[in-house]
Amino acid sequence: MRILIVGAGYVGLATAVAMLRRGHEVMVVDCDATRIDDLKQGISPFKEPGLADALGGVIYANEIPPLEVWPVDLAFVCVPADGQDDGSLDTSTVEQVVAQLRGAQPDLPIVIRSTVPPGTSQRLGTIANPEFIREGHVVEDALRPDRIVVGSDSEEALLVMVEAWAPDNRLAQVVLGDDAVDDRLSVRCLVTDTISAELIKLATNGYYAARISYANMVADLCDAWGADRRDVLRGLGLGRYVGEYYLQAGLGFGGSCLPKDARALLAYGDAAGVDVSPVAAALAVNEARIDNTIAQIIVALGGGRLKDRRILILGRSFKPDSSDERGSQGLVLAERLEWLGAEVTAVDADGFTEDLLDETDCIVIAVPKAQFRELDYPEGVPIIDPWQVRT
Numbered sequence: 538m539r540i541l542i543v544g545a546g547y548v549g550l551a552t553a554v555a556m557l558r559r560g561h562e563v564m565v566v567d568c569d570a571t572r573i574d575d576l577k578q579g580i581s582p583f584k585e586p587g588l589a590d591a592l593g594g595v596i597y598a599n600e601i602p603p604l605e606v607w608p609v610d611l612a613f614v615c616v617p618a619d620g621q622d623d624g625s626l627d628t629s630t631v632e633q634v635v636a637q638l639r640g641a642q643p644d645l646p647i648v649i650r651s652t653v654p655p656g657t658s659q660r661l662g663t664i665a666n667p668e669f670i671r672e673g674h675v676v677e678d679a680l681r682p683d684r685i686v687v688g689s690d691s692e693e694a695l696l697v698m699v700e701a702w703a704p705d706n707r708l709a710q711v712v713l714g715d716d717a718v719d720d721r722l723s724v725r726c727l728v729t730d731t732i733s734a735e736l737i738k739l740a741t742n743g744y745y746a747a748r749i750s751y752a753n754m755v756a757d758l759c760d761a762w763g764a765d766r767r768d769v770l771r772g773l774g775l776g777r778y779v780g781e782y783y784l785q786a787g788l789g790f791g792g793s794c795l796p797k798d799a800r801a802l803l804a805y806g807d808a809a810g811v812d813v814s815p816v817a818a819a820l821a822v823n824e825a826r827i828d829n830t831i832a833q834i835i836v837a838l839g840g841g842r843l844k845d846r847r848i849l850i851l852g853r854s855f856k857p858d859s860s861d862e863r864g865s866q867g868l869v870l871a872e873r874l875e876w877l878g879a880e881v882t883a884v885d886a887d888g889f890t891e892d893l894l895d896e897t898d899c900i901v902i903a904v905p906k907a908q909f910r911e912l913d914y915p916e917g918v919p920i921i922d923p924w925q926v927r928t
Contacts, residue, residue: 538562538700539608543601543634544615545572547583548650551670552613554591554679556701564596564609573597584860587676604642611701612638614663615650620797624804626654635661646697652738652798654805658731664689664698665731667738672792673858684725688734695728739805742798743816748783749790750822756786757829767925787924788903789826791855791864796820827870830921831877834899837919844878849897852904853885860885867903894918902926 538561542549545567557563567573572582576597581589614634618626631651638647648664649657658665665688670678687698729737752770759766766786774781790796799816806813831843838846855865862868871883882893886908894900894915902909905924914920920927 538610540564540701541566541601541609541612541638542615543567543612543638544617544651545569545576545582545597546615546617547670547672547675548668549613549615550581550583550588550592551668551675551679552615552650553595554588554676555682556613557592557594558680559701559703561701562596563594564598564602564607566598566601568599570599573599583672583675585673585675591676591679601637601641604638604645608642609645611646611648611697613648613650613666614638615668618651618653620800624800626652626797626801628653628657631657632661635663646694648698652742652794652801653735654801655732655735655739657735658688663731664691664694665734666698667734669738669741672861673856682724684727686727686729686734686737688729688731690730739798739802742795743802743813743819745783746790746795746799746823747815747819749785749795750819752784752786753789753822753826785905785924787826787905788830788866788870789823791866791869792859792861793855793863796823796864826866826923827873830870830901830923831873833921834874834901834919837921838899842878843874845880846878847880847896847898848874848882849893849900850874850881850883851889851900851902851909852906853883853888854904857904857906865903867901870901870903 540556540561540563542553542556542563542565545565549565549567553563553565565576575582576592576595579589579593581592614631616630616634618628618631621627631649631653635647635649638645646664648666649661650666650668652667667686669683685702687695689695689698755769755773756766758764759769770784770786771781773779774784799820803813803816803820806816834848835841835843850867850871852867853862853865854860855863867883871881874881882897883903884893886906889908894912897918899919899921900914901921902924905926910926914927
């Protein structure tokens with residue numbers, strides 16, 4: 538198949554890897570000229586293991602080509618739908634891309650991979666195929682997806698998606714009842730309507746947010762009672778119906794997806810008159826992690842004001858296996874501390890130098906990176922370690 542992908546962010550490039558490795562001809566389009574030039578030279582815009590090599594063979598362009606000259610079999614829309622002040626998602630860019638594609642090739646099957654409000658694909662007449670990519674694991678998740686969810690009421694569209702995702706998925710079995718698909722190469726698959734597919738993505742991230750906030754609440758209870766938070770959370774995760782993922786206590790969740798999608802789920806739930814208080818509670822607990830950490834810093838420094846106190850924050854990215862600083866809890870903490878008058882230095886592992894440890898009154902480990910576990914921390918300097926990296 539000849540596949541066009543609009544958007545060269547994490548989702549677009551992960552989709553490109555997935556389609557390329559399945560034997561398709563792939564073109565990625567993005568309006569960011571610098572990013573496209575870098576990609577043409579084999580330079581990945583993100584720190585992702587193996588991504589640059591995995592993209593070898595992709596065609597890049599700054600704009601959608603004339604489709605009457607370069608016709609395609611399928612188009613994936615992977616552009617942002619940013620969160621707005623009220624929590625809702627701005628789909629204007631998604632809609633513009635869909636309109637442009639439809640004007641260029643009216644019969645083109647169009648797939649929305651972007652996270653959008655439920656009802657968007659139904660309104661635009663597109664296929665819903667939400668992504669479940671983890672930053673830091675883009676290539677791994679592209680080649681071996683956690684799951685494939687397709688939303689469409691069109692049998693023709695489903696057949697196109699079967700061809701796109703073949704051969705290593707159960708989509709053919711779901712759509713065609715094909716028992717010949719090798720289950721050893723398969724991933725879990727669900728075919729549903731477009732609204733359900735879109736809600737699955739928002740519900741997934743809302744649930745992840747709730748689990749992380751629950752883990753942080755449990756960690757606070759452990760600290761209050763003198764229990765070992767690691768053992769308690771590990772014991773919780775051993776439960777057959779619980780599992781260990783997203784049960785790590787720390788500074789809270791961040792990034793460009795979980796907070797945005799949780800707020801979107803809250804906004805759309807409220808608009809529909811549905812009680813989504815668990816999501817609201819998850820967001821409230823997450824925001825309180827910053828206040829709790831500031832309180833710990835004040836106590837560690839003997840109480841009083843933070844004005845002119847030197848605080849070193851280790852970790853600028855929102856998670857340990859990524860360089861993405863969007864929605865970083867560490868940077869939110871840095872901003873709050875600066876507002877309180879502290880002198881803050883926030884560094885990631887790449888920008889760290891040993892002398893920084895000797896020029897601070899307090900150290901906060903904001904991201905549980907392995908490099909921070911091995912540091913020779915100075916005696917007498919309080920260390921706030923919400924992730925228990927040093928334990």
